């Protein structure tokens with residue numbers, strides 16, 4: 754037997770909508786999109802009869818569907834709401850921070866009195882092990898510097914609106930056969946030069962890179978970079 758979900762129309766919905774929109778500063782809290790034509794209301798605890806203002810969050814339709822599909826977890830949504838409430842309520846009364854949910858949300862515990870706590874199985878922060886590019890901070894930073902330079906060049910080529918910053922990183926991961934759950938900084942350190950040459954060539958072959966090339970260098974060499982930061 755599945756529990757029947759009863760949807761109750763939000764009382765004074767327009768007022769609630771206005772407050773929710775103000776709360777997020779008219780920017781989708783998940784994707785930062787400010788050009789949203791119509792924000793939607795999501796019931797955080799998935800109970801459409803719980804119209805407690807603290808159970809509601811305003812967001813764009815795309816992110817709303819991500820929640821429905823499970824691409825954004827309930828815990829993430831809850832955390833986001835708490836973030837919003839704690840940021841906005843700093844100067845307001847403390848019971849604004851209490852969130853009452855009728856249903857249990859994963860392993861999140863939402864708090865009593867002035868405290869909000871979320872208990873979660875701790876994700877171990879994976880440090881890059883010895884032998885990985887990420888283990889060597891200076892080399893890793895140099896790679897980061899080159900990626901940034903590439904994105905800068907690409908940005909002025911295609912425009913700020915059109916550039917997809919994640920694309921280059923994904924391409925590098927593919928090129929160097931890095932698993933999906935890993936980053937380019939998981940690359941074995943022996944391949945540092947190969948990676949650097951690859952990115953440098955990519956920078957040089959951007960439009961701006963080609964124009965610049967004969968006038969001045971497109972990037973510092975690793976030696977120069979090392980001396981600059983070291």
Ligand SMILES: [Zn+2]
Nearest residue numbers: 781784813816
């Ligand atoms: Zn969104």
